[in-house]
Amino acid sequence: MRKNNLGERMKEYERASDVKLTRRLPMIIRLDGKAFHSWTKKSGCVRPFDHRLMDMMAALTQYLCENIGGAELGYTQSDEISILVRDDQNIDTDAWFDKRLQKVVSVAASLATYWFNANNMFEKKEPAFFDARAFVLPESEVRNYFIWRQEDATTNSLSMLAQSLCRHNELQNKKWAELQEMCWQKGRNWNDLEVVEKRGACIYRHEVEVSGRDGPVKRMKFFIDRNIPIFTSPDADAWWSALVTPDILRKTSAAKQLAALRSVAGRWEDDRSAAEIIAEIEGARR
């Protein structure tokens, strides 16, 4: 046997499971907290909504967007995060890790697990872990994907509120309107919850001015939006086209994209950056 043969033989086994996702198709990476039902209990999360957890998840999503090449949009709700990653902005755009599935999911899960534990703001530091999956889908399905996750967020939100107010057996086989009515009877109107509690939060780029060597320069930076529209609603159309349509990404100026983003009323009230949230977390630790 020649010297290299053993190595070649082993590499062949490795290559057989080195799957690459299709280039130039939108990729979604979804991460989910492992067994967060019990992690949240052990950490002392308040029910139904713990804003410390929600802030950590939003800041984690921003961290992921900043560290995953080609990330365009992040969405978080409950203990999960979806990141939209593109490699078709330009003709020669590189894909993150060449879209090698094993690299993509293992590095995404490591980034999330590292950041979350390093910035855990709960007094009781229970170790947390994240899983990750990645897949490509057609352009025309991107919005539908996020609609699907947002509908899950909304269903979870009402059921979390109902569970915090009613006994388990009262909630069996109840429909949406019935759950809303039951919350109302206990003095809580689901509609009055904060947007982030009902629909989750998004992370996307937004133009800012930073000081450069020769004066101010414009940069696109990721920000957290806690006042997102309902993804199916017509007033989210401009928002979506600015975010995920590649033609617009290529041809429209950053300023025009921003104008479209701002067209949904009442935005940017809270656009703390990850750095600011981390500073707050550090402050709370001391």
Ligand SMILES: Nc1nc2c(ncn2[C@@H]2O[C@H](COP(=O)(O)OP(=O)(O)O)[C@@H](O)[C@H]2O)c(=O)[nH]1
């Ligand atoms: N107390 C509390 N729990 C939460 C909050 N957000 C998410 N969770 C918990 O996280 C779980 C996430 O669901 P899922 O991923 O399906 O279950 P897992 O397999 O246990 O991680 C929910 O069932 C809740 O128990 C929150 O704001 N407060």
Ligand SMILES: [Mg+2]
């Ligand atoms: Mg989970």
